Amino acid sequence: MRTEKGREQVQQRIERFVQGQNPIVAGENRVHFISAQAALDAILRGDEDEYFNAFQNFTQSIEKFLTFDSGRVKIKHSISQINRVLEKCLDGLYKSNGTLDGKIQISEAEKQKILEKIGEASGRDVRIHLLADQLIKLVFEQIAESWDEWREGLSDRIAQKSQYWNSEHSPVFSQDKLIRDYTNQFIRDLSTEIDEWGNAKLKEVILQENLKYLDTSIASELDAIQGEFNSIDQNIQTNFSKQLKISISGINDDFTGMGGFGGGVGIGGALAAGLIVFTGLGFIAVIVASVAAAIAGSFGLVMLDFDGIKDQIKGKVFELGFQKFDESMDKIFEKLNEIVNSVFENRVESASRVIAQAIALYENLLEQQEKAHNETLEQREAEKMWIYQKRQELEQIQNQLEIILNKCSIV
Template sequence: MYNAENVWLSKPRIAEAAKEEIWEQLGDISGRSIRIRNLANQWREDAVKQAKKYWNERIDYSREKWFFDSKRKLKEGIGWGEKDGFIKEIPPKTNSLLVEIDKIIKAKLSKVYEEITQINLELMHQYIKLLDQQEKIKYGKQIVLIFSDIGAKLSKPTEHLPKSVTSLKTIIRIEIKALVGNGWGDIYWEDVVKFKDNISSNIEKFITAIFDDRVELTIQALEQAIAFYNYFLERQDRYQQETPEQREAEKAWIDQQRRELDRVQKGLEAILNTD
């Protein structure tokens, strides 16, 4: 009964809402969704290229320092003192790689984040407030949760990993162990190349997984916003078509149901108060 009356009271608010403004919001959100879809692949590919370039440059530096002899001839491998010096340089290089990748992903995803922050959520909440109480709670929570989740995951992409993604730090630790795990043997250049390529491959997988996940979540958020406005417009069209007679008949039915409910409740109270 309460909800029926609440819906009845919401109808004039929804019917009188500014339709043109809603259509403007729909156009804006749809445009941003299309723009993200069209540009996401390029942003992701740019991020992968930058990260791989940074990593290749770190390895190229190590090759120049440790794997060329005095005659500028590439050594097959290194051992003893050279090996120790090379190994000591690996953690700082991989740590700087992780920092750089985090910066690269954030920079590229900032373009997605910018599209999200341009959406007028305050205006959307104003339209949500026009709904009946039940729908107001439903859409209010839905919009707040999905957009706050997107904000967190776009601003801290490497802290909130998709469930199926292993941290790059863990993968690098495994690759380092495979490279330097043989404490007595030499480190061969071909093993360093394999180490470089394995990490490079995982860099691409890592960035791609994060980027695709964030873009998909963003598209879903935009689709939720579009779905809300379409729902609102559908309700508005329906309510605008109702005649004053229909509204009066609905109000009379609500009043009748309330009287019936009051009668039943009083009857129950009388029974309970009987000795």
């Protein structure tokens, strides 16, 4: 800021934004208005003016934060993590105590129902896997059709782009370098074409449509399981539905993209990087040698103008480049197979993990009940006493952590 008025306006705007009705930060010395240049000038002159003092306050605030505040933040974070573990342990102890008190009472008929629910859950997992297999097969059929359509016009598109290939090297005196430049431009244009097809057709159309159908089917199966656990909670006072709901919510991230191929370079970029197997130095060397030999054998360089020679070289690069590209089809479809299977398996495995947890909860419920029925009264009382003691110990630790946290806040 060059003027005092400008500095005041900026300062007022920032203070309204940061410390207004809904403040972003709280506490003193959190916002500093400094001028490094003005502060440096003051230091060099030996003056303790407003710029020098403002900069000194800023550095002191940083020192204080690094010395005191950052430590408190780390302590609070660690205590919060420990508290989450303690809460989980306490929750498990309360459930165990409830089982011992006979709160979970399931008749033989209800046990049979739970066994049936385990079978139903396994069946839902099988249906999801079968549907994914069917969709993968359909995706490859659609890919083959789309690829053939894309490949049909590829030569014309690359030929059009080849008109704009250029190089500073002479077709006579530095022919190898000229061929290398044209080869790199061929690879660049082909990579762009593959990238565009991979993103516009494969990702945005073929995969998106089929994954949407799979996601909807998975959601329907998991919702049905969730409904069963809601009913169990109401009948026998458990919180299994809440545990399962958290797991179902946790797989949403798996369903928002294309797995490892959804971000970064994208599916098209992965294809372009992984499928053009001849883009290395070895391929370029082969093209340079092949083109040079073909050009030398087909005409005398003195007989043509430079532009004519360049066109001949472009034509040979174009011809040999597509020959190598067509020879790499096995590698191309190997990469496509990796991409398609990865994005589908990502979703299927996520759903399977949730279903496996649901089955484990069913089995845990049966185990708890069986244990409760088979234990003697003496055994139950001894275990209840142990649970009570452990619960007290954990609660005492929580209280101690609360004291530590309060001391950190005061300091």
